[in-house]
């Protein structure tokens with residue numbers, strides 16, 4: 001992939017964004033996320049020259065490990081998962097400030113990390129600026145934040161990045177917010193949802209609010225309904241302990257999917273600032289009506305074929321109970337009770353082991369009011385759809401009716417397409433690159449605020465409550481299909497159907 005500086009299409013378009021010196025501590029440094037996403041993202045930031053001259057990256061975990069052994073592991077992680085080519089000079093710049101601290105946060109008297117960070121202030125010049133990245137299970141977050149809070153320094157700034165899952169229901173999310181707020185101000189807390197770091201998700205705001213043509217028709221008068229799909233072909237990838245507790249609703253709907261919904265449905269913010277954008281997202285989440293029992297469907301996959309490969313059913317995945325009732329698929333019809341969206345349903349679905357990976361937002365417009373062309377001419381015509389391809393094949397396309405060339409009159413749908421790859425000829429940055437850099441710069445626009453996360457949980461809790469009345473009959477869809485029949489029914493009842501792909 002071309003280095004941005006070498007891509008003539010991007011020349012002069014890059015905005016320099018260099019943070020102040022900092023020390024970034026990653027808790028959960030031996031975990032998967034650190035190796036697959038966080039360190040490769042930091043490498044990309046270094047590669048593309050976004051990091052300041054002076055910075056430190058500190059891995060923190062219980063295991064004993066030397067600085068050298070930690071660097072070796074992280075180097076292997078960059079080589080295996082990096083988006084850019086591996087360059088020794090870039091790696092050495094990154095590795096120079098890399099340290100490892102073995103620490104047990106349950107022990108109140110332990111000060112190893114604080115001491116090490118103070119040393120780094122002198123040695124590297126990190127000036128008391130601290131970012132703590134909490135890539136740990138939720139039950140460890142409160143303990144770690146309390147310990148960090150007690151040893152806060154007065155020099156520089158301190159920021160916390162908190163990974164999902166943020167609680168497991170409204171109550172636990174509230175408790176967590178409260179515990180963290182004892183030591184950190186809201187503007188120091190960065191609750192991460194990596195979907196907000198995806199280029200295409202940010203482009204949603206640009207599409208809506210930097211173009212004059214969409215906003216006037218972005219409402220109940222012109223839009224028939226909206227479909228939001230987060231489909232994955234992968235299964236649970238060895239994460240049974242987490243997934244058995246979470247299921248699709250907590251893993252995807254509560255965070256990623258509701259973020260997509262909020263960005264699609266929110267009102268225009270008064271400015272592009274963290275508070276203004278998040279105020280609008282919270283408002284629209286608050287306007288989502290509690291769905292009734294017939295408006296939420298769930299599923300669990302049986303064995304099947306995904307992309308030509310035989311895969312086991314969910315209950316046969318290692319670590320999953322043979323009679324598990326955990327859902328791997330959720331679909332719902334959500335109504336937003338406000339002036340813009342009254343009577344315009346938002347159908348959402350998320351699932352694992354579906355036919356293929358696709359995250360998309362489809363805005364389906366109403367049909368023309370008067371059928372000018374004969375029934376035969378319009379037989380192949382479907383309503384206009386603005387499709388935002390979040391991934392893969394990132395881009396936006398608009399389906400319009402066009403005349404099929406020839407003497408007769410037949411109308412068919414064609415697509416006006418914008419594809420990132422074609423328009424900008426550059427690879428898209430990984431979401432974590434954007435989000436880590438934003439946090440280093442103190443910009444919380446793409447992070448979830450306390451009240452926002454609580455609204456998300458309130459809605460998810462209400463969805464879970466609707467289905468707790470009945471015991472599901474699982475499994476109810478074969479891996480490699482588009483989910484259970486009941487989810488199709490959900491739309492058929494309204495005379496609609498899920499977009500086929």
Ligand code: BG6
Nearest residue numbers: 164194232234251252256359391
């Ligand atoms: C994570 C979920 O948050 O998002 C995973 O825990 C899921 O289950 C992943 O696979 C999807 O992310 P992406 O960026 O691949 O769409």
